[in-house]
Amino acid sequence: MAKLFDQITSLLDSTVDAAVVLDGERRVRHYNPAYQALTGLRGRALAERVAAGARCFELFKLDICADACVGCKARDSGRRIRVDEIAAVRGDGEDLTCIVTAVPLELADGEQLIIETYRDVTADVRIQRRLKVALEHERRAKEDLEEKVRERTAELRAAQAQLVHQEKMSSLGRLVAGIAHELNNPINFVYGNVDFLGQYMESLLRLAALIDGAPLPDATRAAYDALKAEVEYEFLVGDWQKLLRSIRAGAERTAAIVADLKTFARxxxxxxxxxxxxxxxxxxxxxxxxxxxxxxxxxxxxxxxxxxxxxxxxxxxxxxxxxxxxxxxxxxxxxxxxxxxxxxxxxxxxxxxxxxxxxxxxxxxxxxxxxxxxxxxxxxxxxxxxxxxxxxxxxxxxxxxxxxxxxxxxxxxxxxxxxxxxxxxxxxxxxx
Amino acid sequence: MTLARPRVLVVDDERYNRELVQRTLARYADVLVACDLDEALAACAAVAVDVLITDQRLGAGTGTELAARVRAAAPQTRIVLITGYVEDAEVIAAQAAGLVDDVIGKPFAPIALRQRVLGP
Structure with missing residues (x-):
């Protein structure tokens, strides 16, 4: 009986993790050197407290001791329990993170024991957290960079498009201005000459009117009237001014379009x-x-x-x-x-x-x-x-x-x- | 303008416009024509010209260029510029410098041109 207990304590004394053997009431029956270091109680101090019947949570307190005692659960369920990342405070006030295991053990005389171990993973957790933060930081930086590249690409694309559009508009402007200028001369001589055509027509009609009223030999008169019928003289007299008006309107409208194009292309x-x-x-x-x-x-x-x-x-x-x-x-x-x-x-x-x-x-x-x-x-x-x-x-x-x-x-x-x-x-x- | 029958030189590289101006003024003036800068300068050197009417674009030269040379050689000649671009910087500068006496925009009505060149 004592042999098993001694074997267990001997094993625990040689492990790196802190370990205690508790009785059913969670009083400390045995502790190893690593456990002593955790409690911060030096020399005889710990042995005296243990001899006085100190319970585990009075010597080294985990933040779940009060609500969810790991040892109690192991004792009550009869099963081994392991809980990761438990916060604790070391005897010297340092915050720790521990992995806690609890194993229930029943001795041959029926005594209930609990073996608890505490592995200090504070440094590991700290490194993991730092690594996580660094990775997150890197991920964000990468995202930021990608976003920036997307933005810059869009800006460049837009700037390039603007340049192309600008060049297009400027070419169009030059083209329109050139066409407008080339149209100016023909419009000018169409528009200007319409007046002269009108004057020439009036002169010819006056001439015809004079002949209308003049005495002519019958044969000449007949030939004259026949020619007037052939050229539809009456229609011509009624239509020529309309004709000139439409030519002038066409020239004026073209001139207005050219003027607009010039304004636009300017x-x-x-x-x-x-x-x-x-x-x-x-x-x-x-x-x-x-x-x-x-x-x-x-x-x-x-x-x-x-x-x-x-x-x-x-x-x-x-x-x-x-x-x-x-x-x-x-x-x-x-x-x-x-x-x-x-x-x-x-x-x-x-x-x-x-x-x-x-x-x-x-x-x-x-x-x-x-x-x-x-x-x-x-x-x-x-x-x-x-x-x-x-x-x-x-x-x-x-x-x-x-x-x-x-x-x-x-x-x-x-x-x-x-x-x-x-x-x-x-x-x-x-x-x- | 009190000129009895002025001598007018019409300079334009566009034949139909040249003819139009000539047609517009022929009854009231002795009209000479030239189709480029050299012909125009030759005509001015040969006879005294009362009024020079020139288009701004003359193929190898410009109306304002011609105006500057005629103004230097014959300051008494009245110079009228015809242009499609009355807002052209060169035209405005020539007006400001007193190189041209009048600027007529294209297209123009013949009667308006006649009045501007020869007076009512």
């Missing part, structure tokens, strides 16, 4: 100059007239006594072109577009509001439509850059662009630009 490099926004908007409305024809009613409000604005006129024309084209395309079938131009901020800024009778902007799209490459159009129909570039241009002018829906109507876009132009360090010159 990128004027990248310099800022005073420009008439109202004229720019009217020009743009003329240019998109084919999109609106007989379908969309354009209501222009305000626009009187609007100061000239320091801006890049070509770029701002592009802004209005984008917004008005979007509005026209949003309207299916008949509808209206309202353009309101007014001064705001005590005359320091000009505000242009473009509203339409279309379906409006879906609430899920409201935040997205300004993103580069976002488009609701079919592949190949829209680049998704229009509104983004529009916003960039307005921002470069020191202005603001906002959008929303009008109650009972469609979308509404509001452009506000300062009359004095962007601040000195503004970037209007670098916008598309």
């Amino acid at each position: 990128t004027g490099g990248t310099e800022l100059a005073e420009a008439d926004l109202v004229a720019g908007i009217d020009t743009t409305l003329n240019l998109i007239a084919p999109l609106l024809k007989n379908r969309v009613d354009v209501r222009r409000r305000g626009g009187t006594r609007i100061p000239r604005v320091v801006c890049n006129a070509g770029h701002l024309n592009q802004v209005f072109m984008n917004i008005l084209t979007n509005a026209a395309q949003a309207i299916v079938g008949p509808g209206w577009i309202e353009v309101e131009i007014a001064t705001v901020d005590d005359g320091a800024a000009v505000r242009v509001v473009v509203a339409d009778s279309g379906p409006g902007i879906g609430p899920d799209l409201m935040a997205k439509i300004g993103d580069p490459f976002f488009t609701t159009k079919e592949v190949g129909e829209g680049t998704g850059l229009g509104l983004w570039i529009t916003a960039n241009i307005v921002r470069a002018h020191g202005g603001t662009l906002s959008w929303g829906n009008r109650v009972g109507a469609g979308a509404e876009f509001v452009v506000t630009v300062p009359v004095a132009g962007p601040d000195k360090d503004g970037e209007a010159g670098r916008t598309p």
